[in-house]
Amino acid sequence: MKWNLPRYSAKDHLILSFFVGPFTISINSLLLGSRYFSDWSVFFLATVVAAADFSIGFIICLMIGVWLRRLFKGEEGIGVRLLLMIFVFLIMTIVFLLILFYGYEWIPFFHYQFDDLSFAWACIGTGIYVVFITFLIEGLARYEIWKNKMKENEQLSRMNRQSRLQGLKSQVNPHFLFNSLNSLSSLIDTDEDSAEKFLDEMSKVYRYMLRTEEESLVSLAAELNFIGSYYYLLKERYGDGLLVEIDVLPADLDKCLPPLTLQTIVENAFTQNVMMKDQPLMIRIGRDQEGLVIRNNVQPKTITEDQDVESGIDNLVTRYSLLHQAQIRILDSRNEREVKVPLFKPQKSAAL
Incomplete structure (x- = not known):
């Protein structure tokens, strides 16, 4: 069965695949320290949990982004849309980081206790990720729109040339x-x-x-x-x-x-x-x-x-x-x- 993401751009799945690894490693390194790399059972479980948390958050943010793009259309709406996307995505980032941090604390296997300083650094680092990803998916979406318009213009030009040729053929x-x-x-x-x-x-x-x-x-x-x-x-x-x-x-x-x-x-x-x-x-x-x-x-x-x-x-x-x-x-x-x-x-x- 094919898994279909909410589509903001044609490269959404590639963006998720590219960023899920660095996010998972950096967050788990911050939360679990050397235990993340020394204990394979911890490494496996923590990687699955963090990757799932990031992926679910990413998909929900995409759904919100798609809804905002429908609400604020065209060139005149891009500024407001980007500001709202960044604001909402940062709020969602904090929510999913809280879920991840408290989840690790609730799972006895990790032996983790919530740390305010680690959470603050995680919010800052992930926030930078979020802002970069937001501009990236918007840029890819706009490039895709531009490319489709160029393709349609080329098709239209070809159809016009074909129409003129047919018109000329009927005359000559x-x-x-x-x-x-x-x-x-x-x-x-x-x-x-x-x-x-x-x-x-x-x-x-x-x-x-x-x-x-x-x-x-x-x-x-x-x-x-x-x-x-x-x-x-x-x-x-x-x-x-x-x-x-x-x-x-x-x-x-x-x-x-x-x-x-x-x-x-x-x-x-x-x-x-x-x-x-x-x-x-x-x-x-x-x-x-x-x-x-x-x-x-x-x-x-x-x-x-x-x-x-x-x-x-x-x-x-x-x-x-x-x-x-x-x-x-x-x-x-x-x-x-x-x-x-x-x-x-x-x-x-x-x-x-």
Whole structure:
């Protein structure tokens, strides 16, 4: 059976293992003197008793420390938390030293009598131990938090790069380029103004992707502007087979979301559904109490087994979880898919 300590940091068990030996030897040397080393029966029993006393006290202090960390969270609470931890731990140290000293006196085998001077020195020495251990476990805990944040940032960066790659792949695959260039060629012959507009919207799509390369969040306004350009290109490709409606609150435009979020959802919709003039794919981007809601009617088309049509959505869900935002919710019914996307509070660093 595995013994699980209250967890203040990942190295708590190592700290206990490292300090239990020096504490046990120093305390028993102070209390029992040379008898501790000359009599093996005394050495064994005293070592077990002192080690058990230290270990139990250590575990109880860890439990108190974990509770104080939950009570005083973040950078603003660290000073008060450390002061309270040291104060409480010192009180606990005195209590457990009293238990140990009187325990030795109560066990006739040790032939020990309580000594005030020895107790005072034990309190001073163990108190130094306690202060050092307190700062050590706090430092290790903060290092662990920092390392986890670095790992999450690295994962988020990787997911963002993967998302941008998927977005670019959807735009630069041969089929898309063929249709886009074919549309552009037709427009050049028939309507130069429309051809110029098409080329301008296409450049906006790529410019947005490149500009948000290092951004973890963008404003909803920027994302909707991008979707406008992206929809323009798709409209030339699918005509009246694809319709996108946007109805969001002006107050939400400054809120944020990961870049290419809407593009991922829109692409997922037209990848999985049939689009025809008499059966258009309707994509509605709206709002409810939870955030954005993207709905599309379901008109499933035949998809081969080697097509991973949900990879983009899976990527998006992972990015949201790494950003510690409320989870994306996907609700499927027979006739409609609904994707609920939470919005972040406005941030100065978000791309505009």
